[in-house]
Amino acid sequence: MRVINLASGSDGNITYIETESSKILLDDGLSCGETVKRLDLLNVKPNEIDAILVTHQHIDHVKGVDVFSSKYNVPVFTHKDVWSGLNDKLIKTSDKNRKSFDGDFNIKDIEIVPIEVSHDVKCFAYTLKNGNSKISIVTDLGKTSDLLLNKIASSQLVYLEANYDKNMLANGNKYPLALKRRIAGSQGHLSNDDSAKTIKLLAESGTRQIVLSHLSKENNSPDLAYEYISRKLLEYGVEEGVDIKIDVASPRPGAIFRLK
Ligand SMILES: [Zn+2]
Ligand SMILES: [Zn+2]
Numbered sequence: 462m463r464v465i466n467l468a469s470g471s472d473g474n475i476t477y478i479e480t481e482s483s484k485i486l487l488d489d490g491l492s493c494g495e496t497v498k499r500l501d502l503l504n505v506k507p508n509e510i511d512a513i514l515v516t517h518q519h520i521d522h523v524k525g526v527d528v529f530s531s532k533y534n535v536p537v538f539t540h541k542d543v544w545s546g547l548n549d550k551l552i553k554t555s556d557k558n559r560k561s562f563d564g565d566f567n568i569k570d571i572e573i574v575p576i577e578v579s580h581d582v583k584c585f586a587y588t589l590k591n592g593n594s595k596i597s598i599v600t601d602l603g604k605t606s607d608l609l610l611n612k613i614a615s616s617q618l619v620y621l622e623a624n625y626d627k628n629m630l631a632n633g634n635k636y637p638l639a640l641k642r643r644i645a646g647s648q649g650h651l652s653n654d655d656s657a658k659t660i661k662l663l664a665e666s667g668t669r670q671i672v673l674s675h676l677s678k679e680n681n682s683p684d685l686a687y688e689y690i691s692r693k694l695l696e697y698g699v700e701e702g703v704d705i706k707i708d709v710a711s712p713r714p715g716a717i718f719r720l721k
Contacts, residue, residue, distance in 0.1 A: 462594040462720040464618060467491075467499040469600075469674045469710035474522050476598055476620060477503065480591045483569040486513045486529075487587060487598055490521045493528035499714055507533045512560075512568045515539040517584035517601060518546035530554045538562060540575055542583045576612045578602035581648040588612055594720040596620075600675040603647040605659055614666035617720050620710065621659060623673040623690060624650035625680035635679055650675065653686050657693035664694075664705040670718065674710040683709040 467475040473490035477500065484505060489496055497507045513535055516522055530537050531553035539547060541561040551559070565574050574588040579602050586599040586609060597613035600622040613619060630641055630652075643649050651659070660671050673686050687709050691701040701707050708716055 462591050465717045466710045466715040468712055470712050471521050472712055480570050483511050483571050484509050485511055488516055488522040489513050489525040489529055491525050493525040496525045510535050513537045517582050527551045527553050530558050536560050540585055546582055576609050579604050579648050603649040610662055616668055618670045618718050619668055620672045620674045621656055622651040622675045623653050623656035623686045624675055625652050625677045626685055627652050630680040653689045657690045661697040661699050664699045670706050672708045672710050
């Protein structure tokens with residue numbers, strides 16, 4: 462499996478996953494043109510993409526989906542309950558390319574496990590398995606759950622939300638109070654503290670690589686998230702670089718991971 466995050470954060474999210482016989486995008490939150498440019502960095506042509514898998518209807522996850530799907534005839538997969546919020550955003554996507562699921566399913570040689578998460582619209586995290594490789598992508602959730610932690614446990618690689626620093630969110634003066642409450646609420650986003658607690662459990666389950674994802678531009682920074690979470694983990698007895706490795710995703714394409 463070859464995996465790379467092509468964009469992360471409130472301006473757009475895309476992850477590219479490739480196996481021997483499949484190439485898929487998880488979300489396409491940049492314009493179609495920009496998505497094609499970023500795929501070109503990997504030597505991947507847009508018409509080689511087998512599917513776009515969508516987490517939820519928010520624009521930072523679906524901006525490019527409609528044009529990409531219609532231009533290159535690519536099927537769009539999302540949970541049946543996500544479609545109600547997505548249908549009116551996808552005008553050009555053909556009916557035959559609107560694919561819905563209601564449980565685990567396969568796209569070619571990739572086994573896909575959707576896990577519903579707590580967000581202000583219907584939203585899913587995903588675990589993807591191919592042979593012995595298992596990865597999970599977990600962003601846009603206000604809180605974790607035992608079900609989620611059980612399903613993503615022992616993933617070799619997890620893209621995990623670390624959206625905001627609690628103090629920056631509380632003390633910043635750019636966001637109105639209602640928005641601050643939404644972000645910090647149980648249907649909003651995960652804080653650096655939430656992320657650290659989750660990483661401790663993942664490390665114990667055998668996960669060896671984390672990519673901190675969907676960082677807020679206003680209420681977090683890559684250095685702060687990395688340093689704060691590494692320090693928290695040390696308090697929990699987990700050493701970054703020894704027990705687990707932590708990268709930070711950004712709006713630009715990140716590291717390529719090859720899993721066996
Ligand atoms: Zn988002
Ligand atoms: Zn969202």
